[in-house]
Amino acid sequence: MTDHVFPESGVASVDILAEIAAMRPGDVDWRSGKAFSLVYDVDDAEHEALLEKVAVEFIHENALNPFRYETLLRMETEVISMATALVGAGCGSMSSGGTESIFLAVMTAREWARARGIAEPKVVTTNTAHPAFAKACKYLDVELVSLPHGEDGRAVPQRYEEAIDERTALLVVSSPCYPFGVIDPVEEVAAIAHERDLLCHVDACLGGWILPWWERLGEPVPPWDFRVQGVTSMSADIHKYGYTFKGASVVLYRDRELLQHQIFMFDAWPGGLYASSTAAGTRSGAPIAGAWTAIRHLGADGYMRLTARVLDATRRFIAGINAIDGLHTVHEPQMSVIAFGSDVYDMDAICDVMDDRGWNLDRQNGGLHLMVSPGHDRIADAFIADLALAVETHGEARGGEHVYGGVVPS
Ligand SMILES: Cc1ncc(COP(=O)(O)O)c(C=O)c1O
Known part of the structure; x- marks a missing residue:
């Protein structure tokens, strides 16, 4: 689509679906477990x-x-x-x-x-x-x-x-x-x-x-x-x-x-x-x-089951982050939302490496941010391994912005 062009005639549904499919690859793939905060991945196909x-x-x-x-x-x-x-x-x-x-x-x-x-x-x-x-x-x-x-x-x-x-x-x-x-x-x-x-x-x-x-x-x-x-x-x-x-x-x-x-x-x-x-x-x-x-559908037992998964993943994220030399969680997270940073490393440079490895972390003023969902128990160990690698291999920060929301251009 070009800017400010109103469709002269309707587009067939098959073409609409093809257009959407062609646009999708750039979107965050939250089902992979590599995204945080925008989607709460319940990792339950039936739900x-x-x-x-x-x-x-x-x-x-x-x-x-x-x-x-x-x-x-x-x-x-x-x-x-x-x-x-x-x-x-x-x-x-x-x-x-x-x-x-x-x-x-x-x-x-x-x-x-x-x-x-x-x-x-x-x-x-x-x-x-x-x-x-x-x-x-x-x-x-x-x-x-x-x-x-x-x-x-x-x-x-x-x-x-x-x-x-x-x-x-x-x-x-x-x-x-x-x-x-x-x-x-x-x-x-x-x-x-x-x-x-x-x-x-x-x-x-x-x-x-x-x-x-x-x-x-x-x-x-x-x-x-x-x-x-x-x-x-x-x-x-x-x-x-x-x-x-x-x-x-x-x-x-x-x-x-x-x-x-x-x-x-x-x-x-x-x-x-x-x-x-x-x-x-x-x-x-x-x-x-x-x-x-x-x-x-979830009921108390379903919520307990999912919360236990969130808790397990949260513990692994916190322990893994604090075990990496030079990184630490910021304050003491009391739930499943974690901020972490460093007194020695540039966290933006570390986040650049994580971005390149397909992770979608939130950058804040003063560190990075994780919002843990049930599905993150599948990837917590891989995340920590990549984070350790990012600490070892990062270079200069590319200048990523600390953005939470956005304004739609018009
Ligand atoms: C603590 C807190 N309050 C309010 C909101 C705003 O919620 P929403 O984005 O659904 O408007 C958020 C969103 O993450 C939040 O974390």
Whole structure:
């Protein structure tokens, strides 16, 4: 295709499929296990095939008006109730992903604050919080306060204490944060929120669907969910460790009074009452049906089985990295998200060699980043062998950029 050319006549399906096949070779081959973070490789052909079948069945259904599609209404209600049961929440909504869940929580906090006479509310985060908070604050015209993290990579409760003023509405912590995979001191920050009558959001986009099982496997997990007094909302992505395809997250609340601030109603037009609880209008039924299917198909025993694989691979990555002279994990990863770096080597140069060997690592400011999926237990040893080789053989860095997201050119 050339730029800005609209097709004069339709292209036959066989040709469309051939065109797509020709474009694909440059895409990340996540099934090989050599990719991290963009896809959560469940490495279970039956689970994948089931999700694909269900996605096709619901792809044209529209969840805009949930009362028109009783199956989707039931599925969405059940997804929310399974999520609330998992983390001890009171209620919530399904959204399209972590960013939308975070937007909704920030908007809810803003409306909650405005109802109390705070015209220009502030949200207090630590600088390890996901950029979705900065984005939400920008879109929603809310002031963002970003505190430096402590020496262990975690949020520092005392800094929240000092940052709070009469405009503060919401304190944010992560379970765990993306850059280091460490869990913020949720109990301490939530206690500050509770004491000051403020809201406290736990960003468990990463941890929400894996920490419950991590804990049951006997791993040390500090209190991080609604069992903690003072936690009022949470984001938890089903399209990450919930093992469904993209477009599924939940934003959860302790009580309905808070969720109420998220609801939008409008009838000042000829089209009748428009009511909605999330940002989108028209919504494909596929992510709802996919999330429902993934949770029910895996069940607690399936999640335990997959989490045990993630844990095994994570241990091998951490031990392998720390056994290579000159490399070390950054802070102490508490889940399956690992940052690693070096005081002696240029990690960009090491990553160049890994790129050449087909790996797709995430480069961060200060090191490299791994998000471990169940399928990574197949490649952990090969990864460590290649990493050791990259340390031995790397030259000058080619100047790779530390990029997390991207802007589509237009
Ligand atoms: C901790 C954390 N919060 C929020 C998000 C945003 O989620 P999404 O990319 O689904 O919008 C991510 C994504 O990786 C994340 O790691």
